[in-house]
Amino acid sequence: MVQTKGLEGVVATTSSVSSIIDDVLTYRGYNVDDLTDSAQFEEVIYLLWFNKLPTSQQLAEFKSELIENVYLPIELLNIIEKLSKENTHPMSILMNCVSALAIYDEETNQMSEGANYRKSLRLQGKLASIVAAYSRIREGKQPLIPKEDLSFAGNILYMLNGEIPDKISEKAFNKALILHADHELNASTFTARVCVATLSDMYSGITAALGALKGPLHGGANESVMKMLAEINDITQVDSYLHKAFENKEKIMGFGHRVYKTGDPRAKHLREMSRQLAKVTGEEKWYYMSLAIEKIVTNEKGLLPNVDFYSASVYHSLGIQHDLFTPIFAISRVSGWIAHILEQYENNRLIRPRAEYVGLKNQTFIPIQERDESMDVIA
Ligand SMILES: CC(=O)SCCNC(=O)CCNC(=O)[C@H](O)C(C)(C)COP(=O)(O)OP(=O)(O)OC[C@H]1O[C@@H](n2cnc3c(N)ncnc32)[C@H](O)[C@@H]1OP(=O)(O)O
Numbered sequence: 194m195v196q197t198k199g200l201e202g203v204v205a206t207t208s209s210v211s212s213i214i215d216d217v218l219t220y221r222g223y224n225v226d227d228l229t230d231s232a233q234f235e236e237v238i239y240l241l242w243f244n245k246l247p248t249s250q251q252l253a254e255f256k257s258e259l260i261e262n263v264y265l266p267i268e269l270l271n272i273i274e275k276l277s278k279e280n281t282h283p284m285s286i287l288m289n290c291v292s293a294l295a296i297y298d299e300e301t302n303q304m305s306e307g308a309n310y311r312k313s314l315r316l317q318g319k320l321a322s323i324v325a326a327y328s329r330i331r332e333g334k335q336p337l338i339p340k341e342d343l344s345f346a347g348n349i350l351y352m353l354n355g356e357i358p359d360k361i362s363e364k365a366f367n368k369a370l371i372l373h374a375d376h377e378l379n380a381s382t383f384t385a386r387v388c389v390a391t392l393s394d395m396y397s398g399i400t401a402a403l404g405a406l407k408g409p410l411h412g413g414a415n416e417s418v419m420k421m422l423a424e425i426n427d428i429t430q431v432d433s434y435l436h437k438a439f440e441n442k443e444k445i446m447g448f449g450h451r452v453y454k455t456g457d458p459r460a461k462h463l464r465e466m467s468r469q470l471a472k473v474t475g476e477e478k479w480y481y482m483s484l485a486i487e488k489i490v491t492n493e494k495g496l497l498p499n500v501d502f503y504s505a506s507v508y509h510s511l512g513i514q515h516d517l518f519t520p521i522f523a524i525s526r527v528s529g530w531i532a533h534i535l536e537q538y539e540n541n542r543l544i545r546p547r548a549e550y551v552g553l554k555n556q557t558f559i560p561i562q563e564r565d566e567s568m569d570v571i572a
């Protein structure tokens with residue numbers, strides 16, 4: 194049996210959703226650099242789900258279908274209200290809410306193409322509303338209803354911050370959503386595929402994926418980067434902070450990647466957005482501190498920033514609360530998870546690898562009474 198730690202280098206499936214070849218990331222064959230520069234996030238969702246870019250009419254219809262699906266059942270708002278009083282991480286709240294959505298969807302266990310499409314729209318629309326509603330309810334504010342004339346990106350910012358975003362922020366957030374939408378067989382996508390390969394439902398697949406995304410080695414890294422920036426707090430402290438971390442053999446969050454060898458192509462877009470947004474807010478220190486961190490970590494450790502590093506200062510500049518950074522990642526990545534889940538259903542086989550057993554062998558079973566007696570003798 195071949196065994197590689199962390200499944201490094203193992204090709205576990207075929208997929209036509211996204212690819213990383215020679216450090217170039219594509220969605221359905223389109224370079225993500227081009228999509229980020231020119232597309233709307235809704236177009237990218239359509240591309241991921243339908244394997245083609247929409248016409249203007251298809252996009253308009255898709256956008257209105259999406260917006261119809263952002264509304265939350267009242268029962269879920271009541272759950273959010275209750276959960277908002279708990280001192281827990283918003284990712285746990287999101288997992289609970291997505292799991293609860295399954296209860297209020299009559300089509301949860303229906304597997305037809307039509308039912309799966311309707312559930313895809315519900316999941317894509319409602320994840321954003323859950324995060325926004327939670328963020329407002331915990332501050333004692335009413336959740337907001339999306340505006341028909343705003344883009345998906347604009348609406349998320351509006352529903353979170355209660356203000357119509359300026360054009361620069363809306364454009365930047367649209368780009369961030371595109372950059373986070375899909376990423377081949379990353380840990381959370383793999384988790385979603387493993388889950389639905391048992392023919393479990395889409396809500397279960399997305400809940401499982403959220404659990405994997407939450408961890409700081411994956412999507413949770415963006416919040417950890419912001420924690421690090423806040424802890425350093427001053428550009429003059431960057432050098433000593435990092436050298437202490439290097440000495441303690443700590444991982445520097447937002448750096449390194451399992452697949453990319455010459456750098457994550459998404460980082461350059463986020464770096465530039467971080468620069469632009471810092472100018473808009475006038476709070477430039479996070480951007481300059483991030484640049485200083487990148488210089489030292491790259492020069493001294495040979496590690497390059499991944500998608501999570503500059504997304505921290507970008508989200509901060511967009512006024513997003515720090516513990517919502519990973520849920521915001523999920524609002525975008527759900528589009529990719531859905532595309533992978535649908536692909537898995539289309540050509541399904543149970544995912545069940547093997548483990549190489551390294552534990553004890555040939556143990557002799559001693560009945561509990563005799564075990565207790567032998568403990569009494571020792572005592
Ligand atoms: C959306 C995303 O998921 S992007 C990734 C987000 N995660 C992070 O930013 C967390 C920080 N980065 C990391 O932990 C890793 O680079 C990962 C998890 C992204 C990739 O992990 P792997 O491919 O398993 O690499 P692994 O953790 O084995 O690291 C290999 C070596 O590089 C070192 N290394 C890797 N990343 C870092 C880092 N960020 N800081 C310091 N050292 C690092 C490891 O300590 C290890 O060194 P060693 O061989 O001397 O023990």
Ligand SMILES: O=C([O-])CC(=O)C(=O)O
Nearest residue numbers: 375376378379380451500
């Ligand atoms: O691909 C990975 O391992 C992690 C990653 O960058 C992502 O999910 O965007």
